[in-house]
Amino acid sequence: MKQRVITAVVALLVFLPLLYLGGLPFDILITALGLVAMSEFLIMKKKLLVSVEAILAFLMMLAVLVPVFFEGFLTQGNLGGSFYFFALAMLVYTVFSKNRFSFDDAGVLVLGALYAGLGFRFMILARAESLWMMLYALLIVWITDSGAYLIGRKLGKHKLAPHVSPNKTWEGSIGGTLSAVVIVGIYLYFVQAQFPTSFPYDFTRMLLLTLVFSVGGQLGDLIESALKRYYGVKDSGKILPGHGGILDRFDSLLFVLPLMHFASLI
Known part of the structure; x- marks a missing residue:
């Protein structure tokens, strides 16, 4: 630790x-x-x-x-x-x-x-x-990941994808996404109030997109887990002691950012 x-x-x-x-x-x-x-x-x-x-x-x-x-x-x-x-x-x-x-x-x-x-x-x-757009993507990933971990530890009972990531649960996944929608929603509210042109869509649409991106980030995490399981490795690399490799740390973001591109945010 x-x-x-x-x-x-x-x-x-x-x-x-x-x-x-x-x-x-x-x-x-x-x-x-x-x-x-x-x-x-x-x-x-x-x-x-x-x-x-x-x-x-x-x-x-x-x-x-x-x-x-x-x-x-x-x-x-x-x-x-x-x-x-x-x-x-x-x-x-x-x-x-x-x-x-x-x-x-x-x-x-x-x-x-x-x-x-x-x-x-x-x-x-x-x-x-913009810096606001990059922070938006990072917050979605960080809060989803943290929320899923904390809520999953407390309430998790039903396995999400035991064949690739046995510790993840449906309760944690849903909790992580709800956490992201609430906390990132607060971020969006204040940023859009201060900088109205920071995001191309209104608050409601951005909130819905946040939900989609949060789910997408979790899919990115599972894709990386499936990749490592296929190759029989615990981590994709060792460049970050205690955290694994770059693919380990950026797996969710590598999925969220293309989704943001498809949604015409970047």
């Missing part, structure tokens, strides 16, 4: 100032997190981080996170150009790797780059939209 607290404090001391600053410093941090997330996919697949497939995977991730970096490469650096080029190169490598690197391996890395890469890309876009 002491290690978890120390890691959390240090991580917040790094993350929160850069979140407040926004711009290039925050973008660099999120890009670094995306690259670490890709390294976790590679490690779970038992692939070397210094290998042809790893280099192509990191380039795919960069193509998603910072498409402007590939400006002028193929189709003006957009996702469909540079990303697809590296994905095709990875498929070509399956031919020459003497079965050491398969189509299945390539599929995991391509999907991982899309899943984690776009999630972190939307984090950059959310902060570019």
